[in-house]
Every structure is written in C-alpha cells, then in structure tokens.
Amino acid sequence: MESPVLKEFVEEVDEILQDLEQGILQLEGQPKKKSLVDRIFRNMHTIKGGAGMVMQTELADYAHKFENLLDRVRSGEIICTPEMATLLLDALDGLNSFMDRIRGTGDLNQELIDRTLKQIGVFESDETPAAGASDQQKSEQKPQQDQASAEDSVQDQETAAPKSEEQSAWDDEEEDEKGYLLNLKFSSEMLRNGSDPLLLINELNEIGDLTLFPHLNTVPELKSLEPEELHLWWSGKLVTGKSAEELENILVFYQGDNADVNYEPVEAPPEDPGLASTGLVSRQQATHSSADGPTEKQIKTEDGTEPFEEKALEKTEEKPQAEQAKASEEINKTGEMKKTVEQSEIPAKSPSKTPQNEPVFQTVQSIRVAVEKLDKLQNLVGETVINQSRLHQLSGQIMSVDESLGEMLSQFVEDNEKSVRELQDQILQVRMIPVGSIFTPMRRTVRDFANRNKKKINLEIEGGETELDKTVTEQLHGPLVHLVRNSMDHGIEDPETRKKNGKDSTGTILLKASQQEGYVIVEIEDDGGGIDPKAVFDSAVSKELISPSDELTELEIYQMLFLPGFTTATEVSDVSGRGVGMDSVKRDIEALLGTIEISSTLGKGTNVKLKLPLTLAIIEGMMIEVGSQVFTVPLLSVNEAIRPLPKQVKKLKRKGELVEIRGEFIPLLRLHERLSLKPRFEEPTEGLVLVVQHANRKQCLLVDEIVDQRPVVIKSLEDNFIQIPGIAGATILGDGRVSFILDVPSLLN
Amino acid sequence: MGSVNLSDEEMEEMNLELTHNEGAQLITFILGEEKYGLDILAVRELISYPEGLTQIPGMPDFIVGMFNLRGLVIPVMDLRKKFGMASEELHEYSVIIIVQVEEKNIGLIVDSVADVIFVKEEDIQETTEMAVQVDTKFIKGVAKTKDEMVILMDIDHLLSKSQFESLMDTENG
Numbered sequence: 001m002e003s004p005v006l007k008e009f010v011e012e013v014d015e016i017l018q019d020l021e022q023g024i025l026q027l028e029g030q031p032k033k034k035s036l037v038d039r040i041f042r043n044m045h046t047i048k049g050g051a052g053m054v055m056q057t058e059l060a061d062y063a064h065k066f067e068n069l070l071d072r073v074r075s076g077e078i079i080c081t082p083e084m085a086t087l088l089l090d091a092l093d094g095l096n097s098f099m100d101r102i103r104g105t106g107d108l109n110q111e112l113i114d115r116t117l118k119q120i121g122v123f124e125s126d127e128t129p130a131a132g133a134s135d136q137q138k139s140e141q142k143p144q145q146d147q148a149s150a151e152d153s154v155q156d157q158e159t160a161a162p163k164s165e166e167q168s169a170w171d172d173e174e175e176d177e178k179g180y181l182l183n184l185k186f187s188s189e190m191l192r193n194g195s196d197p198l199l200l201i202n203e204l205n206e207i208g209d210l211t212l213f214p215h216l217n218t219v220p221e222l223k224s225l226e227p228e229e230l231h232l233w234w235s236g237k238l239v240t241g242k243s244a245e246e247l248e249n250i251l252v253f254y255q256g257d258n259a260d261v262n263y264e265p266v267e268a269p270p271e272d273p274g275l276a277s278t279g280l281v282s283r284q285q286a287t288h289s290s291a292d293g294p295t296e297k298q299i300k301t302e303d304g305t306e307p308f309e310e311k312a313l314e315k316t317e318e319k320p321q322a323e324q325a326k327a328s329e330e331i332n333k334t335g336e337m338k339k340t341v342e343q344s345e346i347p348a349k350s351p352s353k354t355p356q357n358e359p360v361f362q363t364v365q366s367i368r369v370a371v372e373k374l375d376k377l378q379n380l381v382g383e384t385v386i387n388q389s390r391l392h393q394l395s396g397q398i399m400s401v402d403e404s405l406g407e408m409l410s411q412f413v414e415d416n417e418k419s420v421r422e423l424q425d426q427i428l429q430v431r432m433i434p435v436g437s438i439f440t441p442m443r444r445t446v447r448d449f450a451n452r453n454k455k456k457i458n459l460e461i462e463g464g465e466t467e468l469d470k471t472v473t474e475q476l477h478g479p480l481v482h483l484v485r486n487s488m489d490h491g492i493e494d495p496e497t498r499k500k501n502g503k504d505s506t507g508t509i510l511l512k513a514s515q516q517e518g519y520v521i522v523e524i525e526d527d528g529g530g531i532d533p534k535a536v537f538d539s540a541v542s543k544e545l546i547s548p549s550d551e552l553t554e555l556e557i558y559q560m561l562f563l564p565g566f567t568t569a570t571e572v573s574d575v576s577g578r579g580v581g582m583d584s585v586k587r588d589i590e591a592l593l594g595t596i597e598i599s600s601t602l603g604k605g606t607n608v609k610l611k612l613p614l615t616l617a618i619i620e621g622m623m624i625e626v627g628s629q630v631f632t633v634p635l636l637s638v639n640e641a642i643r644p645l646p647k648q649v650k651k652l653k654r655k656g657e658l659v660e661i662r663g664e665f666i667p668l669l670r671l672h673e674r675l676s677l678k679p680r681f682e683e684p685t686e687g688l689v690l691v692v693q694h695a696n697r698k699q700c701l702l703v704d705e706i707v708d709q710r711p712v713v714i715k716s717l718e719d720n721f722i723q724i725p726g727i728a729g730a731t732i733l734g735d736g737r738v739s740f741i742l743d744v745p746s747l748l749n
Numbered sequence: 750m751g752s753v754n755l756s757d758e759e760m761e762e763m764n765l766e767l768t769h770n771e772g773a774q775l776i777t778f779i780l781g782e783e784k785y786g787l788d789i790l791a792v793r794e795l796i797s798y799p800e801g802l803t804q805i806p807g808m809p810d811f812i813v814g815m816f817n818l819r820g821l822v823i824p825v826m827d828l829r830k831k832f833g834m835a836s837e838e839l840h841e842y843s844v845i846i847i848v849q850v851e852e853k854n855i856g857l858i859v860d861s862v863a864d865v866i867f868v869k870e871e872d873i874q875e876t877t878e879m880a881v882q883v884d885t886k887f888i889k890g891v892a893k894t895k896d897e898m899v900i901l902m903d904i905d906h907l908l909s910k911s912q913f914e915s916l917m918d919t920e921n922g
Binding site (some may be wrong): 379380382383386629674675676677715717724725726727730732735736737738739740 | 801803804805806807808814815816817819820821822
C-alpha cells in the first residue's frame, strides 16, 4: 500500500464498487434497462483496466471474466435474471475481497472467487441458464426473435409483455431521459400578474436535471429599471424522463402573447446549453419562416393545436419499421427536414437500438482531498474565529486609550469578521456530504436480509441529497444499520402474515432525510407490525423499571425502549433482539448532539425519528457563569431563563427540588453542586434558573448569570486523556480561556 | 550550524549521537530533588505556565485544569501533586512540558527543565527497585550519564487510559 499509484487505485475502486453495488441492485429491479448494464459494464471495465495498471493480474482476470459476461448481457444475448444479479453481487464481494488483500485488511476469499467463477460458467456455457430462470428467459427471448419485425407493438406494452423486437429489448427508450433545449422568455408583465418565473424553474428542476443560464442583456440600466417588470430571460437544457407532451403541459401556463416560452427536443444535449440555445433561437425562427414539406406542416399543427393525447396515439400506432423507413428516407432530404424528423420522433419514443440520449456527463472539476487535511483546515479556521473575537476585545481596550486608533482597528476587525465568517461557512460547506451516501448501501443490506429470511422488503429512499457534515454522516451509519435491521427483523412481518392482515405482501422501509431549522431529520419508517405500547409497559414492569401504577404517555413508553437491556422481542435472532441495541443507538445519536424518538401504531408500522445537527464543529452557545467559571450551554437546549419567586420553588422529601413554571413542575439542579464550585448565588431566587430541554424532558439549572451568546467552535475532549461527566466538550472564549460545554442529556439523568 | 563554535565536549557528544544510534535522546527536568528524563519524541513543546487555567469539575486534584494552546484544549497535570510531593506555588518560571502520546496531548508541570541529553542503550538500567520519591510504577529505569543519574519516566503508563479511569472511578464513586 506504500505505492501512491496503488493507493489511488484502491480509493478509486472503492468508489466504483459502491456504484457497482447500486447499479446491480437497480438492475435486479429493472433487468432491461440498458443504461444500467452499460454502467455496470463500464465499472467492471475500469476495475479491470486499473488492476492491470497496478499489476494486480489476478484481480484483472477476475474482473475480465465478469466484463465478458456483462458484455453479453449488454449485447442482448442474455438477460439479467435474479440469479445473475445474485452472482454479480457475489462477484462484487469477490472484488471486495481482492481489495481487502491489496489493502492488507483481510485475506482473499478464494472459496468465493472459485465459486463465482464457476457460476459464470453456467451462464457462459449454456444459452439457457439453470433452473426456473431458463424458462422465463426462453419465453422472453424467443418471442422477441420471432417478432423481430413484428406487428403493431404498442410501446407501452413493452414492459408488461416481452414481445417487442429484439433490438428494443431495453426499456431505456421507454424510460430513459431525453434532452430538451429550453428558451424561457417570459412576458415582462409576468410579475405584475402574480406569477413568478421561479415557480416554473423549480417545477422543471423537480422533473429532471435542469441547467439554466440567465441572460442579462435585456436588463436596462439601474436608473431606467422598472422593478416590477421581468427583465431576465433564461435558456438552457433539461434532461428528464418526461415526454414532450408532459413538458408542454407544464410550459403552456407560461406561454402567451408577449412570452416566448418554448422547448425543443435534442438528440444529445449539447455540451454548453448557454451557447447552443442561441443557435436554437435562430433555428426556431428558420423553422417558422420556411414552410415547405408536408411533414413539417403536420408537426407544426400538432404542436400548436391538436390535443396531445391524440398525437401520442397517432405516433404509437405507427409501426416501428415503417417509422424507421420513413426516418431513413427523410434523412436523405434537407438538413432542416432532418431536424423536423427528430422532433417528430422523440415524442413517439423511437425504438431504434442506440439510445437517443446517452446520460449526460457533466464535467464538474473536482479534486480528491484527504479528510484529515480538511480537519486541519477546519481547526485553523476555528482558531482564526477565536483570534477574531480576541481582536474584537483588544480593539475595545485600545479604544479606551487612543480613540482614533481604536476606531481604525475596530473598523478593520469588523471587516475581517465578514471574511472570517465566510471562511467558516465555506469550510463547513466543503465538509458536507449527502446523507444518501449512507442510505444507498442499505439497499444491499435489505436485499440480503430479505432473501435470507424469506421476507419481501422494499427499501425506499427520500431526500438522499440532504447534506450533513461528513463526520456526522459517518457516525450515523452504525445507528442507521441498527435501526434498519430492527425494522426488517421486528417490524416487517413475513409475507403470509402480511397478506392475512390485508397488507401488501411486500413490506416497505422508508429512509427519509430532510432539513428543518438548522437540523437534519432522518426518519426510518416501516409499515410492519408496529410496537405494542402495552407489551413495552408490561415488560418494563416485569423488569421493575417502572411500577404498574405509573401513568405514562405513549411517547414516554416508547422512550423506555432505549433503556439498557430492554427488548420486547420474544426470540433473539442473528441480527437483532438481544436488547443491547437501542440504548447504544441512543448513545450514538446523543454523541452527535441529536435526539431520537419512536412512534408506532400497532399493526400499521413504526417510525423512528432522528434529529441531528448539521455539523458538530460549531454550535450556537449560551455562556453562563457559575462562580468564577464560564460554561457554555448549547442554545438549542435552552428554553428560557427565569428568576423564580420563592413560592415557585418546592422542596420534596428525598426527591430534590422542583420549580413551578406556568403550572408545570420541573426538577431543579443546582449546577454549582454538580460541578463542585463555589457560586455567587446559592438560591434560585437570587441567581438565575435556566430551563433546558432534551427530547421531551425538561430540567432547571441554577446558574449565577448569563454572560454571552454566540456561535462557538466545539473542541472535542476525546482528543485528551480525560472524559468529564456532564461535559460534552470545550470551547475557547474570546479572552482565550477554555469554557466547558455542558452535556444537557447527561444533566437530565 | 557552520558558524557555531562547538566545544570539544559538545563535539564528543554529537559524535556519540551520530555513532551510537542505539539509544535515546531525552529531555531532562527537575522535580523536587531529582532529575527525570522523558523520551524527547514524546515532547511536543515547552511552555511557561499559562494564564487563565480553567478548572475541570470532578477531576482529581493533580489535574489542575485546562488551557488553550493555539486552539487546542489541553489538560494540565501537576506532577508534584500526582507523586504526592509538597506542592509548590506556581509562578512564571514554572514550566509545562506538553507531551503527545497517541495523538493526545497533556501538559505536565515540572519545577524546571534541565537539558537535552543522549543516552546509550547500555547505560540504561531497566529497574524499578529504587529509592525515589516517585511511585515506582511510573518509572521505566535509570540512565547513567557521566556525572549523574536520570530517572526515566514511563510516560505511557503515566497517561494510560486505565490510570485515568481508575482515578475517575475513585473520585466520582
């Protein structure tokens, strides 16, 4: 692993393997999607090539064998059956095993390698591979050949019944994405009418991959700018799975007398939509002005007046062969005619072999940076932030000695503050990665579990693009695996039970991420059997955690699932149910300064909701003073601060003290006692009471006073030799002193 | 180095270092009556006693607090207190040796730093049976130089996790 080339190879292959896994899993669901096979093939090819370069010949050979297999899938010779998908996934494990050996983290699983290579033979030697798959495949292939130049094949039936010609054995033409050039010149009155170009742009963004360029040339100078008019126009490209009709249906609302809102399908979306679209304008004009050729006229009327359903119908009725013939015939005509043909063909989903639109590769320039370097950079920025606040204090001191000098310094410090904040924001941005990076590997986990346990489980992912700090994302992985396993094992019932209960035999687990007020919410939801609150309650009683007479809300009952050693699972399985899970999940989430909540409906399913901060590096802090020391409380935990009246403070026998706030009794903790410090105020009626909350529990903390409130850079104490109970970390104050950040969850216990 | 005039003695020492790569370079410091040595590779830097040490709640008394070293939060241990010696008033000449073990940092307060020396392996005697003030568990051995004896401190043991955990257990019940 010393060689940098090898190291780079390992890093690259690690990424490819992840992509490969996702590709294979998707292919299993859509075995006839050509772009997927292409992607998998390409990945395998890259591994082979790379392995050859770094002299890993065994690995290169191995990848080569699978590349060959995939090549045959690609050419349509064989179809990817579930068996083949399993083999490909095993091969993936095989590749991983090679990588382990290269990394030096494990031995080569020779048994797996041999087995998978042998299994290739099954697909290689035999046209019709083993078992039930063969029949299915025969029946799929034969008709395809028979009907190669078949009768009316209505495109929509292609997925349902495999009777299309062999050349269009792929679904891609059906589902694959198409490119459109867009030209959005809205009416300048648009904003006055209460409409907004953003509405359309957002809508387009949702249905596909949108790249727009604003054109500023029509914006007048500031003095003559009419603020209520729209001066901008946009052009660009949209790559979407939607048909032209669907697109037209969206755009139609924005078209009008003064507006020029149109689109044009393109064969391959241009590299630079900004430039190409200027060409589009002129081409459009040309099309409008020249009116020779019957086909073009027809198209124009269709585009303009005829209902779109009718148009689609007409197109699908056409025989593919006839259409191809027509196309080739017309290609021989003028170039302008050719464009028109394209225009007519794409909405009709041309069944030609080569996909109309290869996936667009956007070239975003990027470099690979070790996280370690980012960490260092972030630490440096953190120091700069601290120095900045020290400078701020200093300028105040200088001001009292020399006012004009102090004024100058203070001005400079304020200017610098902006750059520092920007720097801080940017470095945080750089560290953000989509949470999907830990969601997608779950597909494999779910698939393997479902196969092994004879369950049918479908994993859905929403909001995978939501971004979280890399560290948070990584540390979330463990708890997430745990929760998904819980859902699969205890949540989703077996297919028979599900059917009996009137549910779809396939269970669904939903992984969902979304952003909410500076937090990221991650939900793990299943439509399984749910958790019976009564069973939890009884179990807690039998474990003597609560007394049978205790009255608890449902939320509180579910919260007990997080107590160490708590489980309601009647049998222990190999993946979960040992009762050591949920409390460690909770600990992990709290280590990320997050919270976890369970809600469940018996028979309907369970929802676990994680609330996580965007980053662990910086929090909004409230500085409080106890004695001579300043502590920091995460502002998000603070509800309010009050100075209670004597009658609000109640003492309970052996149960401590309570503070009554608006009818609610909240336990009081004298922080100085907990921290063994000598405070300025011993009594809550003299000092200040901070009401903090974690999850649904509240606590009053007696402090001397609040001194400040600002964002603080968190310094982990794990890098030191000591763990301090009740302290989550440390930060550095403006005067350079260290201040401890209170660990609110642990103060509640 | 070219312009520096080295005495014969220093030259000899340098030659010793160059020719004998089996041995260790030590930083020596004074604590009470004795001279101690620490492997120089474990030492990150030396600083004078900082202002504004933050006390750590619930810690044994020899952990005197934490301070900010250019953005790093570093705990400070008073070795006199740790070894049960009479505690001295800390002043501006008190020195903190910042040691780094396994990526973790800690500051050790000593009376003063003496020297950097090189000791050959054969001069190191790995014994723990000595009449010293310090608890012998924290002693790795003794190194003999020309005219004195340096006690080698076992920094790994001094800062081992179990040390801290056991201490914290006794402190916090």
